[in-house]
Amino acid sequence: MSEVRLDPPLELSLSLGEAMFTQRAMRRLKPDPIPESQLEILLNAASKAPNGGNMQPARFLAVRDRARVEAFGELYREAWWAKRRDEGRPWTRREDIPADSVFRMAALLADEIRHAPVVVLAFGIYPGMGHSVLPAMQNLMLAARALGIGSTLTTLHPQVMERVYALFGVPEKVEFHGCIPLGYPRGRFGPTPRLKSSETTYIDAWSQPPPW
Amino acid sequence: MSEVRLDPPLELSLSLGEAMFTQRAMRRLKPDPIPESQLEILLNAASKAPNGGNMQPARFLAVRDRARVEAFGELYREAWWAKRRDEGRPWTRREDIPADSVFRMAALLADEIRHAPVVVLAFGIYPGMGHSVLPAMQNLMLAARALGIGSTLTTLHPQVMERVYALFGVPEKVEFHGCIPLGYPRGRFGPTPRLKSSETTYIDAWSQPPPW
Numbered sequence: 001m002s003e004v005r006l007d008p009p010l011e012l013s014l015s016l017g018e019a020m021f022t023q024r025a026m027r028r029l030k031p032d033p034i035p036e037s038q039l040e041i042l043l044n045a046a047s048k049a050p051n052g053g054n055m056q057p058a059r060f061l062a063v064r065d066r067a068r069v070e071a072f073g074e075l076y077r078e079a080w081w082a083k084r085r086d087e088g089r090p091w092t093r094r095e096d097i098p099a100d101s102v103f104r105m106a107a108l109l110a111d112e113i114r115h116a117p118v119v120v121l122a123f124g125i126y127p128g129m130g131h132s133v134l135p136a137m138q139n140l141m142l143a144a145r146a147l148g149i150g151s152t153l154t155t156l157h158p159q160v161m162e163r164v165y166a167l168f169g170v171p172e173k174v175e176f177h178g179c180i181p182l183g184y185p186r187g188r189f190g191p192t193p194r195l196k197s198s199e200t201t202y203i204d205a206w207s208q209p210p211p212w
Numbered sequence: 213m214s215e216v217r218l219d220p221p222l223e224l225s226l227s228l229g230e231a232m233f234t235q236r237a238m239r240r241l242k243p244d245p246i247p248e249s250q251l252e253i254l255l256n257a258a259s260k261a262p263n264g265g266n267m268q269p270a271r272f273l274a275v276r277d278r279a280r281v282e283a284f285g286e287l288y289r290e291a292w293w294a295k296r297r298d299e300g301r302p303w304t305r306r307e308d309i310p311a312d313s314v315f316r317m318a319a320l321l322a323d324e325i326r327h328a329p330v331v332v333l334a335f336g337i338y339p340g341m342g343h344s345v346l347p348a349m350q351n352l353m354l355a356a357r358a359l360g361i362g363s364t365l366t367t368l369h370p371q372v373m374e375r376v377y378a379l380f381g382v383p384e385k386v387e388f389h390g391c392i393p394l395g396y397p398r399g400r401f402g403p404t405p406r407l408k409s410s411e412t413t414y415i416d417a418w419s420q421p422p423p424w
Contacts, residue, residue: 017222018220036423036424050235202273210251
């Protein structure tokens with residue numbers, strides 16, 4: 001294993017503010033392929049994230065082989081509905097979900113993820129390393145935003161994990177942290193509705209609001 | 213609670229690539245205070261991160277009251293050494309640690325964190341929401357990089373958690389995800405040594421290397 005110090009790629013010249021403040025979850029993706037050079041930039045960006053003691057436990061499996069993305073898509077859809085069942089939601093078909101619910105769009109992704117040009121699965125090769133994997137996933141998604149590639153961070157469900165590991169030959173001791181479908185968006189990037197930071201931030205003690 | 217769509221702040225005009233590729237962990241911090249306007253930008257950036265179903269469970273406690281930072285610093289140092297003990301490290305004082313070890317610098321931070329102008333603690337108000345808190349922590353640290361503020365993502369140890377919660381009045385059901393000391397760096401930002409992404413990325417199946 002060898003380490004490198006890379007210069008920032010010119011393709012990531014978008015301002016940090018623009019990238020972060022317009023990073024919408026993109027769930028409606030075009031099937032158009034993502035050039036390999038762009039995929040490499042995303043993975044380079046992921047590799048630069050902070051991680052505990054520079055142990056660099058994060059590993060990324062970028063799936064683009066059509067048959068494997070299709071097979072994964074089936075498992076993803078099953079996992080998505082298993083999560084809704086666990087939550088006690090009364091829906092059994094996408095059409096049951098209120099049109100204005102964020103779940104409606106998420107259910108569409110569950111149906112369509114099999115058409116995504118790339119799905120990236122993120123793992124940690126040591127246990128309990130979410131702190132050293134999730135920041136890298138955010139780097140990957142911010143870099144995707146800069147390249148005009150849509151993404152969203154999603155998870156799976158215990159019901160399908162064994163089959164997902166078997167599908168890709170993932171060793172048992174490796175820990176799964178989430179998956180990111182990638183594709184050029186059918187929608188547009190834009191400002192995200194979020195709570196004001198004055199409602200999510202406390203100063204010096206819990207519940208003590210900031211001065212802004 | 214009210215949601216807002218914010219424009220990207222001009223202060224975050226650094227390119228995404230530069231921010232991500234020069235985001236070193238900064239453990240040697242100056243005690244100089246961080247202006248409130250800069251702190252607000254960091255927390256606004258954190259609030260824009262992706263999160264599951266836009267439930268926005270992340271909460272940030274920015275500690276800058278000197279007495280509380282000092283008290284937290286004592287607990288942080290105890291936690292840091294408790295982690296080393298759990299790992300079976302033979303060190304009991306900072307001077308025992310090899311000078312070229314990343315732990316040497318981390319031990320320095322454990323001694324000095326009580327002088328940091330701000331320490332941000334990150335929580336999730338629902339259980340098991342690391343996916344919706346850690347990307348926000350990475351946003352906060354990238355924004356800090358853009359403002360020339362040093363940071364590093366650190367954790368605590370079960371041995372001190374009850375006292376940390378008591379110190380800040382954090383409700384028991386709230387989950388702690390990590391802490392980020394902030395301050396102007398005594399060192400310089402620069403490229404980080406990381407594994408090549410060709411060594412951390414697989415294509416279509418585990419262990420199958422990418423073409424780059």
